[in-house]
Amino acid sequence: MRKAVLAAAVAAFGAAALAMTSLGSQPAEPAAAPSPAPAASQVGTEVDGGAQGRGERLLIDAELRRLFDYHLSSQGERSLDAIIALVERDLDARLSPAAAAEAKRLFRRYLDFKRALIALDADPALKGDAPATARARLDAMRKLRRQFFSADEDQALFGWEDRYDDDALARIQLQQDGTLDAREKQRRLAELDAALPPEMLAARQQPVQFIALDQSVQAARAAGADDAAVFRMRAANVGEAAAARLAALDRDEAAWRGRIEQYRQSLAAIRADAALDETARTAAIERLQAAGFSAEERLRLKAYE
Structure with missing residues (x-):
C-alpha cells in the first residue's frame, strides 16, 4: 500500500506532464464549439470539481483545479481548442461574468504550467523512486508553480495536495529508516497520524479500507456469497x-x-x-x-x- 502511495506522491507532476504532452506540440486549430456529448472516457461520470464566486470575485480552491483537470482528462479525445471552449462555457454557466473572466485567465495560466511540466519531467536528475529523488521532484514542481501563480493562488490550488504528498513521503522515509526498530516506527507513524487534519487522515486511510473490503468480498464470493450478500457487506462498510x-x-x-x-x-x-x-x-x-x-x-x- 505504501508503495502505491509513493508512486502517487513522487510522480505527481510526471503523470500530469505525460497527460499534457500534446499541449506543447499540437498545432493550433480553429476554435471549435464544444460538443454537448461527453468524451468516451467520461461517459457515465459526473463533472468533477466546481467553480464558485463571491459576488464578482472568483473563489480559488482545489475544487476549481479539479474542474480544470476533469475537462483536460479528455485530451486525445478532444482537441485542446475544444477543451478550452468547453471549460469556458462551463465557467460562464457557473459564475458571474467578472468571476468567469478571472477563472478563464487562471485556466490559461494553468495550461502554461502544465506545458512547463513537460520539460521538467524530462530532467533525468528527477527520475527514479528513491525518497531523495522524490523530494527533489516535488520541490522542483513547487518552484515551477511559483512562476505561474501567486502565493495565495498556489496555496488555494495545491495546498491540500502538497500536505498529503509531504505526509506520504515522510511515511516512506520513516519505513525505510534502518536505524529505527518496529516499535519506534509505529510510534512516529502515530505522530504523523495525529498531525493530520481528520479529513486528510480519512483520505489516507480510505485506500487501505477498500483493499481490506475487497479481500473480504473475494473471500465471501469464494464461500458462495451472491451479489445481494456482497452488496450488504459493502453497504455496511462504505x-x-x-x-x-x-x-x-x-x-x-x-x-x-x-x-x-x-x-x-x-x-x-x-x-x-x-x-x-x-x-x-x-x-x-x-x-x-x-x-x-x-x-x-x-x-x-x-x-x-
Missing part, C-alpha cells in the same frame, strides 16, 4: 451509494471479461485458419478488433493477447 458504484464496476468488469473471452476464441480461430496467409490473417484480426472494441478499448487488448 455506505449504500458507494456499494452501488462498486456493484456497477463489478458488472462492467464482468461484461468486459465476457467480451475478452469471446475475442480470444475468435482470435484463436483466425490464427488456426490455415487458409489465411499472414496479410489476410492480420486484416482479419484488425476487423475483429474494430468490430468488437472502441479505439480506446483496443489499447487494452494488448494486455490480454
Whole structure:
C-alpha cells in the first residue's frame, strides 16, 4: 500500500506532464464549439470539481483545479481548442461574468504550467523512486508553480495536495529508516497520524479500507456469497451509494471479461485458419478488433493477447 502511495506522491507532476504532452506540440486549430456529448472516457461520470464566486470575485480552491483537470482528462479525445471552449462555457454557466473572466485567465495560466511540466519531467536528475529523488521532484514542481501563480493562488490550488504528498513521503522515509526498530516506527507513524487534519487522515486511510473490503468480498464470493450478500457487506462498510458504484464496476468488469473471452476464441480461430496467409490473417484480426472494441478499448487488448 505504501508503495502505491509513493508512486502517487513522487510522480505527481510526471503523470500530469505525460497527460499534457500534446499541449506543447499540437498545432493550433480553429476554435471549435464544444460538443454537448461527453468524451468516451467520461461517459457515465459526473463533472468533477466546481467553480464558485463571491459576488464578482472568483473563489480559488482545489475544487476549481479539479474542474480544470476533469475537462483536460479528455485530451486525445478532444482537441485542446475544444477543451478550452468547453471549460469556458462551463465557467460562464457557473459564475458571474467578472468571476468567469478571472477563472478563464487562471485556466490559461494553468495550461502554461502544465506545458512547463513537460520539460521538467524530462530532467533525468528527477527520475527514479528513491525518497531523495522524490523530494527533489516535488520541490522542483513547487518552484515551477511559483512562476505561474501567486502565493495565495498556489496555496488555494495545491495546498491540500502538497500536505498529503509531504505526509506520504515522510511515511516512506520513516519505513525505510534502518536505524529505527518496529516499535519506534509505529510510534512516529502515530505522530504523523495525529498531525493530520481528520479529513486528510480519512483520505489516507480510505485506500487501505477498500483493499481490506475487497479481500473480504473475494473471500465471501469464494464461500458462495451472491451479489445481494456482497452488496450488504459493502453497504455496511462504505455506505449504500458507494456499494452501488462498486456493484456497477463489478458488472462492467464482468461484461468486459465476457467480451475478452469471446475475442480470444475468435482470435484463436483466425490464427488456426490455415487458409489465411499472414496479410489476410492480420486484416482479419484488425476487423475483429474494430468490430468488437472502441479505439480506446483496443489499447487494452494488448494486455490480454
